[in-house]
Amino acid sequence: MYNPKSKNLDIEYFPSYHTTRFQDQPEPNIAVLEHFVRLTQQHEKDLTTKQGISVDHMRYGAGRRLVDVFYNERTPNQAPLFVFVHGGYWQELDMSTSCSIVGPLVRRGYRVAVMDYNLCPAVSLETLMSQFTDFLNWIFDYAEMTNVLEITFAGHSAGAHLLAQILKHQDMINPQRSKMVWALVFLCGVYDLRELYTLESVNPKNILGLNQRNVEAVSPMLWEYTDVGIWSSTKIYVVAAEHDSTTFIEQSRRFSDVLKKSGFKSSFKIFHKYDHFDIIEETALDESEISKFLRNIRIE
Numbered sequence: 001m002y003n004p005k006s007k008n009l010d011i012e013y014f015p016s017y018h019t020t021r022f023q024d025q026p027e028p029n030i031a032v033l034e035h036f037v038r039l040t041q042q043h044e045k046d047l048t049t050k051q052g053i054s055v056d057h058m059r060y061g062a063g064r065r066l067v068d069v070f071y072n073e074r075t076p077n078q079a080p081l082f083v084f085v086h087g088g089y090w091q092e093l094d095m096s097t098s099c100s101i102v103g104p105l106v107r108r109g110y111r112v113a114v115m116d117y118n119l120c121p122a123v124s125l126e127t128l129m130s131q132f133t134d135f136l137n138w139i140f141d142y143a144e145m146t147n148v149l150e151i152t153f154a155g156h157s158a159g160a161h162l163l164a165q166i167l168k169h170q171d172m173i174n175p176q177r178s179k180m181v182w183a184l185v186f187l188c189g190v191y192d193l194r195e196l197y198t199l200e201s202v203n204p205k206n207i208l209g210l211n212q213r214n215v216e217a218v219s220p221m222l223w224e225y226t227d228v229g230i231w232s233s234t235k236i237y238v239v240a241a242e243h244d245s246t247t248f249i250e251q252s253r254r255f256s257d258v259l260k261k262s263g264f265k266s267s268f269k270i271f272h273k274y275d276h277f278d279i280i281e282e283t284a285l286d287e288s289e290i291s292k293f294l295r296n297i298r299i300e
């Protein structure tokens, strides 16, 4: 559907097969994932032990519904808030691998919230999505309570998919809230799950709980967006990595088109040289291309 030339959808939907790194290893796809987990866990440890960053542990619900908020002694009271939603195909990864983005943003004056969520199959994808909208409510309440004036949200991969719900729930996001949202950054996401849910590799034993009837309702590419006007001051960036599959890159391109046609201020961008994983790993480096992009959003 998104890559007419593909003969193997399992490969199209497995980001680790598309890295160009670790080619000297017997299985580069396994090596890239191991490296990602090791490096991002180190990033998380370094924040508090080496970088003088403090963290408040909070929760928006039971189980894994956690929010960690990071700041340092120079963080202003009304600091802009940056919220990160991790990926892992709704079934893997957690807070310990999701804090790479924190350091450079805290050093630039942001308060950074990293959220975690209950994973499939403990919950179905539909339940996870509804718990994610509870999180959105929670974070806007938190922002209002702490006098935050400006929020940017970023989601990676499955986290970008979850984040797309912010554009749909007009009942919850009133104009006062949408005006606070400076930017939405969708990194390397999937927005149409119709091909993906049929794949045993991505959705083993249907742990996502999807079928032909509910798959469209969980596919942001297929949603109808109304009340777009309340988002007129929010910039939307749909970002893909050069070394992601054609399917992933095309999903991002088409999702940005859908948003633009619906009336949002969306732009599509391919980040050269990055793959699905180092685009996140390098958010930990103050001078990487992805870090420069993220901090320039505010002054663009």
Ligand SMILES: N[C@@H](CC(=O)c1ccccc1NC=O)C(=O)O
Residues within 6 Å of the ligand: 013, 014, 015, 016, 017, 029, 033, 087, 088, 089, 090, 093, 156, 157, 158, 159
């Ligand atoms: N098992 C997958 C891993 C994966 O999809 C993934 C890993 C880290 C962060 C995001 C991911 N994908 C989507 O959410 C793979 O081998 O590509």
